[in-house]
Amino acid sequence: xxxxxxxxxxxxxxxxxxxxxxxxxxxxxxxxxxxxxxxxxxxxxxxxxxxxxxxxxxxxxxxxxxxxxxxxxxxxxxxxxxxxxxxxxxxxxxxxxxxxxxxxxxxxxxxxxxxxxxxxxxxxxxxxxxxxxxxxxxxxxxxxxxxxxxxxxxxxxxxxxxxxxxxxxxxxxxxxxxxxxxxxxxxxxxxxxxxxxxxxxxxxxxxxxxxxxxxxxxxxxxxxxxxxxxxxxxxxxxxxxxxxxxxxxxxxxxxxxxxxxxxxxxxxxxxxxxxxxxxxxxxxxxxxxxxxxxxxxxxxxxxxxxxxxxxxxxxxxxxxxxxxxxxxxxxxxxxxxxxxxxxxxxxxxxxxxxxxxxxxxxxxxxxxxxxxxxxxx
Amino acid sequence: xxxxxxxxxxxxxxxxxxxxxxxxxxxxxxxxxxxxxxxxxxxxxxxxxxxxxxxxxxxxxxxxxxxxxxxxxxxxxxxxxxxxxxxxxxxxxxxxxxx
Numbered sequence: 001x002x003x004x005x006x007x008x009x010x011x012x013x014x015x016x017x018x019x020x021x022x023x024x025x026x027x028x029x030x031x032x033x034x035x036x037x038x039x040x041x042x043x044x045x046x047x048x049x050x051x052x053x054x055x056x057x058x059x060x061x062x063x064x065x066x067x068x069x070x071x072x073x074x075x076x077x078x079x080x081x082x083x084x085x086x087x088x089x090x091x092x093x094x095x096x097x098x099x100x101x102x103x104x105x106x107x108x109x110x111x112x113x114x115x116x117x118x119x120x121x122x123x124x125x126x127x128x129x130x131x132x133x134x135x136x137x138x139x140x141x142x143x144x145x146x147x148x149x150x151x152x153x154x155x156x157x158x159x160x161x162x163x164x165x166x167x168x169x170x171x172x173x174x175x176x177x178x179x180x181x182x183x184x185x186x187x188x189x190x191x192x193x194x195x196x197x198x199x200x201x202x203x204x205x206x207x208x209x210x211x212x213x214x215x216x217x218x219x220x221x222x223x224x225x226x227x228x229x230x231x232x233x234x235x236x237x238x239x240x241x242x243x244x245x246x247x248x249x250x251x252x253x254x255x256x257x258x259x260x261x262x263x264x265x266x267x268x269x270x271x272x273x274x275x276x277x278x279x280x281x282x283x284x285x286x287x288x289x290x291x292x293x294x295x296x297x298x299x300x301x302x303x304x305x306x307x308x309x310x311x312x313x314x315x316x317x318x319x320x321x322x323x324x325x326x327x328x329x330x331x332x333x334x335x336x337x338x339x340x341x342x343x344x345x346x347x348x349x350x351x352x353x354x355x356x357x358x359x360x361x362x363x364x365x366x367x368x369x370x371x372x373x374x375x376x377x
Numbered sequence: 378x379x380x381x382x383x384x385x386x387x388x389x390x391x392x393x394x395x396x397x398x399x400x401x402x403x404x405x406x407x408x409x410x411x412x413x414x415x416x417x418x419x420x421x422x423x424x425x426x427x428x429x430x431x432x433x434x435x436x437x438x439x440x441x442x443x444x445x446x447x448x449x450x451x452x453x454x455x456x457x458x459x460x461x462x463x464x465x466x467x468x469x470x471x472x473x474x475x476x
Contacts, residue, residue: 056415057430113427130431167430168418171431172431221472225470226429322462330434338404
C-alpha cells in the first residue's frame with residue numbers, strides 16, 4: 001500500500017471517528033471558527049484603517065501649531081503666524097479656523113471648518129454625508145445653527161461631500177470665515193491653530209523645535225506624529241483591541257488545554273482497540289494528527305473567509321456598536337481591502353499549529369501504553 | 378467520488394483554499410483599484426487642511442486624537458473621569474506620551 005493511500009485510509013477512519021461524535025466536534029469547529037473570526041476581523045480592520053490613514057493623511061499639514069494655556073488647547077493669536085513665517089525654512093504658515101458644534105435636536109457633534117472649497121460662501125455651507133444623514137439635509141435646504149450668544153442663524157446647503165470621503169469628512173460642515181467667526185464669537189485676531197509648511201521636508205523637526213523655542217506656549221505637531229497617532233491607536237496593546245484579542249486568545253488556550261490535558265475514556269478505549277487490532281503507535285499518532293488538522297484547518301479557513309466578508313463587505317457590522325460608542329453621527333465607510341500574508345501566517349502558527357500539537361501529545365502518551373491497560377482505564 | 382469521506386474533505390479543503398486565494402486576489406485588486414479614490418481623498422485632506430480620520434464623533438479627543446492634549450479627557454470638571462466609550466478604544470498619541 002502506498003504511503004499516500006495509507007494516509008487517505010487513516011483520514012477516512014478519522015473522519016468517521018469525528019462524525020461519530022458529531023455534536024461535540026461541530027461545537028468545537030464553531031467555537032474555533034469564532035475565535036479565528038474575531039482575531040482575523042480585528043487584524044483586518046486595524047490594518048486596513050492604518051493603511052488608509054497612512055495614505056490619506058500623508059497630505060495633512062506638515063506642522064500644526066497649537067497654543068496651550070493652562071494645559072489646554074487655546075486660540076492662537078494671529079500675530080504668532082507672522083512670527084512663524086519669519087523662521088528660516090518656513091515656506092508658508094496659515095491660520096486654521098475650526099471647532100465643534102453640538103446639534104441639540106439630533107444630539108450630534110459636527111466639526112465646523114473654515115474652507116475655501118467651491119460652494120462655501122457667506123450664508124452657504126458644504127456638509128459631510130454624516131451630517132446630511134443625521135439632519136436629513138439635502139442640497140438647497142436651509143439648516144439652522146445656534147450662535148455663541150444663543151441666537152439662531154441659518155445657512156443654505158450648497159453641496160454635500162462625496163460618500164467615498166466619509167472616513168475623513170462625515171461630520172464636516174465647511175463654512176466661510178466670516179460666518180464661522182460670527183457664529184462662534186471668535187475675534188479676527190485669533191485663529192484655532194496654524195498649519196505650517198516647510199521648504200525642505202527634512203527640516204521639519206528643526207522648524208518645529210524653533211517654533212517651540214520662540215513661542216514657548218505653543219505645541220507644534222508634525223505630520224509624522226499625526227501618522228504615528230493612527231499606528232498607535234490601533235496598536236494591539238490599545239484599549240478594546242487588547243480586550244478582544246486577550247478574550248479570543250484565552251478562549252483558544254482553554255480549547256487547546258482541554259485537548260492537551262487528556263483524552264476522554266471513549267478516546268482512550270478507541271486507541272486501545274486500535275492498538276489491540278494491530279495499529280502501530282505511528283498510525284495512532286497519524287490519526288490524531290489528521291483529527292487536529294481536519295478541525296483546525298477547516299475552522300481556520302472558514303474563520304478567515306468570514307472575517308474578510310465581515311470587515312470588507314459588511315463594513316465591520318459587529319464592531320459597530322463598540323466603535324459607535326455614544327456617537328449619534330457615525331461615518332458609514334467601506335474600507336479598502338488589505339491582506340498581509342505575514343499576518344495570516346502568524347495567525348496560522350498561533351492557532352492551527354498549537355491545536356494540532358495539543359491533540360497529538362496525549363494520544364502519543366495513550367498510544368505508548370499497553371492496549372489492555374488503556375482499555376481498562 | 379463522494380463514496381470516500383476523505384474525498385469529500387479534500388474537496389472541501391480545495392474549495393476553502395480556492396476561496397482564500399480569491400480573498401487575496403480580491404484584496405490585491407481592491408487595493409490597486411482604490412488608489413485613485415484614495416488619492417482623491419488625500420487631495421481633499423490637503424485642500425481643507427485636515428489632520429484626522431473621522432472615526433468617532435462623541436468626544437473631541439477621539440474625533441481629533443492627534444490634536445488632543447493629555448488633560449482633554451479629564452477637563453470637564455475637577456476630578457472628572459474619562460467616560461466616553463470611544464476613550465476605551467483609542468490610546469493617547471505617542472507624541473503626547475513622549476513630551
